[in-house]
Amino acid sequence: MSYNRRSFLKQSSLATLGLLSGPFYASAFSSNNNKDVIIGHNSHRYKVDLGWGMLDPSKTPVNDCHEMVQDSKGRIILLTNHIKNNVIVYDKSGKLLETWGTEYPGAHGLTLVKENGTDFLLISDFERNQIIKTTIEGRPVLTMDYPKETGLYTTKNSFRPTETAVSSNGDIYVADGYGEQHIIHYDGKGQLLNVFGGRGEGEEQFLNAHGICFDNRDVHNPSLLITARELNQLKRFTLDGKFIETINVPGALICRPVIHKSEIYFAVLRSKNSSDFDSGFVLIMNEKNEVVSCPGATAPAYQKGELQELYQTVRLFQHPHDVCIDDDENMYVAQWNSGQTYPIKLTRV
Amino acid sequence: MMRLLKIVLLVCLFFGCDKKAERPSAFLQTQQIKLAPPRVLTTSTIIDSSIVLSADFKMEDVKLRYTFDGTDPTENALSYKNPIQITEAGTYSFKAFHPEWTPSETTTVKIYQKGMDTIAIQLRTKASIKYPGMGAKGLVDHKKASLSFTDAEWIGFDTIAKARIDFGKKVHLEKITMAYLVDTGSWIFPPENVIVYLNKTDSIRVQIPNLKSDTLALADVEIPIEKTVQYLTIHVQNLKELPEWHPGKGLKAWLFMDEWIFN
Numbered sequence: 258m259s260y261n262r263r264s265f266l267k268q269s270s271l272a273t274l275g276l277l278s279g280p281f282y283a284s285a286f287s288s289n290n291n292k293d294v295i296i297g298h299n300s301h302r303y304k305v306d307l308g309w310g311m312l313d314p315s316k317t318p319v320n321d322c323h324e325m326v327q328d329s330k331g332r333i334i335l336l337t338n339h340i341k342n343n344v345i346v347y348d349k350s351g352k353l354l355e356t357w358g359t360e361y362p363g364a365h366g367l368t369l370v371k372e373n374g375t376d377f378l379l380i381s382d383f384e385r386n387q388i389i390k391t392t393i394e395g396r397p398v399l400t401m402d403y404p405k406e407t408g409l410y411t412t413k414n415s416f417r418p419t420e421t422a423v424s425s426n427g428d429i430y431v432a433d434g435y436g437e438q439h440i441i442h443y444d445g446k447g448q449l450l451n452v453f454g455g456r457g458e459g460e461e462q463f464l465n466a467h468g469i470c471f472d473n474r475d476v477h478n479p480s481l482l483i484t485a486r487e488l489n490q491l492k493r494f495t496l497d498g499k500f501i502e503t504i505n506v507p508g509a510l511i512c513r514p515v516i517h518k519s520e521i522y523f524a525v526l527r528s529k530n531s532s533d534f535d536s537g538f539v540l541i542m543n544e545k546n547e548v549v550s551c552p553g554a555t556a557p558a559y560q561k562g563e564l565q566e567l568y569q570t571v572r573l574f575q576h577p578h579d580v581c582i583d584d585d586e587n588m589y590v591a592q593w594n595s596g597q598t599y600p601i602k603l604t605r606v
Numbered sequence: 607m608m609r610l611l612k613i614v615l616l617v618c619l620f621f622g623c624d625k626k627a628e629r630p631s632a633f634l635q636t637q638q639i640k641l642a643p644p645r646v647l648t649t650s651t652i653i654d655s656s657i658v659l660s661a662d663f664k665m666e667d668v669k670l671r672y673t674f675d676g677t678d679p680t681e682n683a684l685s686y687k688n689p690i691q692i693t694e695a696g697t698y699s700f701k702a703f704h705p706e707w708t709p710s711e712t713t714t715v716k717i718y719q720k721g722m723d724t725i726a727i728q729l730r731t732k733a734s735i736k737y738p739g740m741g742a743k744g745l746v747d748h749k750k751a752s753l754s755f756t757d758a759e760w761i762g763f764d765t766i767a768k769a770r771i772d773f774g775k776k777v778h779l780e781k782i783t784m785a786y787l788v789d790t791g792s793w794i795f796p797p798e799n800v801i802v803y804l805n806k807t808d809s810i811r812v813q814i815p816n817l818k819s820d821t822l823a824l825a826d827v828e829i830p831i832e833k834t835v836q837y838l839t840i841h842v843q844n845l846k847e848l849p850e851w852h853p854g855k856g857l858k859a860w861l862f863m864d865e866w867i868f869n
Contacts, residue, residue: 292706293633305634532643532713532753534791534822555664570665571707572640604633 295606296573298557301541301550302606303588305573309351309602317342317356322591322600324367325581328376328393333581333589335600336367336380344395349583351602357395361385366420372427383417383435404441407452420513422469422481424496430481434467440483442498453498461500464488468513474544482514482521489529504546508566511540517582519544524577524590528554528568535575536568539590552603641702641710644670651750653695654720660689661700672700678712695719718783720748721867722773730768737762737862742769751864753822755789763844763861771838778834780869784842785826787862790817790852795845795859802829803839816849
């Protein structure tokens with residue numbers, strides 16, 4: 258009876274996009290009312306390209322598109338839990354460059370690590386209960402098992418990691434977002450240094466510690482940003498695991514924080530109080546961690562310093578799960594449980 | 607399917623569904639996307655004297671329209687501007703319109719007339735220990751629950767629910783409305799059937815159709831009675847086997863009820 262992330266509606270993309278019920282067949286394109294969709298607010302507005310990255314599903318299929326990053330060569334790397342090709346590499350135009358990976362059934366978190374000019378990837382696989390570090394070509398170089406040495410885990414099955422973050426000194430932080438909600442701090446070789454967080458609604462605790470990132474925007478005070486998705490909160494911790502602050506995003510089930518320049522971008526899985534499950538959107542915070550734009554949802558509004566509840570306004574996104582912002586400021590949105598669709602590209606206007 | 611649609615869409619965009627040959631755009635068009643359904647809040651869904659309905663849609667140029675006769679609101683329907691005071695039971699439907707985007711799905715709220723008071727109710731089977739709700743009294747307290755199964759107004763059964771009702775005197779009973787939760791993701795389904803025993807020989811049975819797909823909704827079944835009675839025995843059968851399409855197929859479903867309304 259508990260909240261089950263696998264149990265959401267498998268709504269057809271068809272119904273969701275409303276293509277058949279809209280005036281699509283009634284020569285919609287001759288209507289003056291028909292315009293390019295522009296979503297988002299203030300400084301961050303986007304047009305929508307549904308055709309980007311579409312591949313032949315009989316050759317290069319996806320299940321859930323979980324996460325995306327851009328590597329040092331400017332390529333867009335997608336992680337899916339389809340074991341025919343867990344990793345799909347695109348160029349920015351959406352052309353397929355290569356695929357690899359057949360052994361990551363619970364491929365969920367994807368983090369780019371740059372070590373002395375070389376790219377590596379960290380894959381969080383919650384079904385294997387492991388973190389796997391690979392070269393950019395897909396060769397595993399480090400595998401981290403469940404953190405038995407913390408004394409907080411008796412079996413590997415309670416460790417279901419969703420995300421990693423790497424600090425500037427190479428330390429690895431793992432968010433056990435589908436497991437026991439601990440944040441586990443290792444050195445770059447995988448030796449345990451610290452553990453914090455844990456399940457609960459206390460300020461230093463999490464419900465669905467789904468995403469984590471290293472926030473180096475203030476170079477003198479680097480910190481960790483961690484989502485508590487079920488609580489609609491973003492929490493900031495010091496690098497040694499001391500709680501600093503909570504940033505509330507009412508109504509928004511934020512997946513993981515993605516820092517690009519001075520902003521933080523989030524895929525929002527769904528709107529907390531919407532009647533539709535597939536009621537996700539995208540959310541952008543500025544350098545002061547204030548929400549400035551919500552593509553696909555209500556315009557952010559603050560009253561007496563409190564952000565008002567956000568919710569989906571147009572039935573464009575289903576379950577956004579991650580965003581990737583490229584060096585042209587365009588965004589790619591990977592979706593969970595969207596009927597095996599490829600990512601959506603948002604072109605900044 | 608999505609891919610097919612994307613292809614159809616792109617073909618249309620590039621080769622032009624439009625004979626006037628306006629320059630097509632490679633980007634998604636507003637009329638291809640629906641607005642989200644409006645959010646509707648009520649002070650109560652059981653009406654004694656009056657309740658207040660309010661709708662919400664924070665988006666520029668969106669107009670909300672509504673009906674109260676169960677029909678789907680059109681662009682000519684009443685325009686919603688401020689919260690509405692309602693004094694009569696009925697079905698209230700709201701829809702969002704915008705000059706560019708496709709209209710939303712309809713949000714429908716059903717408002718029930720308050721049922722009879724002062725009923726003695728006794729459960730003959732036990733509610734789940736985990737979801738006892740407010741006990742048997744919660745079924746006749748004129749209070750509806752929210753869409754969340756953790757709401758304390760819900761009483762949950764994983765067996766048949768049997769109850770004995772005593773009106774204290776003979777009353778003319780027109781109908782019984784039994785309200786339940788559907789949250790298939792949490793294994794909560796409509797009952798299979800309801801049997802109302804009016805006396806030793808007379809009973810009314812209502813079968814509830816099976817669900818075909820995942821649903822989250824407040825729902826109800828109406829049982830026409832049209833008899834004078836003092837006592838009733840009611841059996842509400844939980845779904846004994848989850849359907850083929852559900853991850854828990856073959857296992858039993860939960861039955862969550864918030865209110866039995868006797869009119």
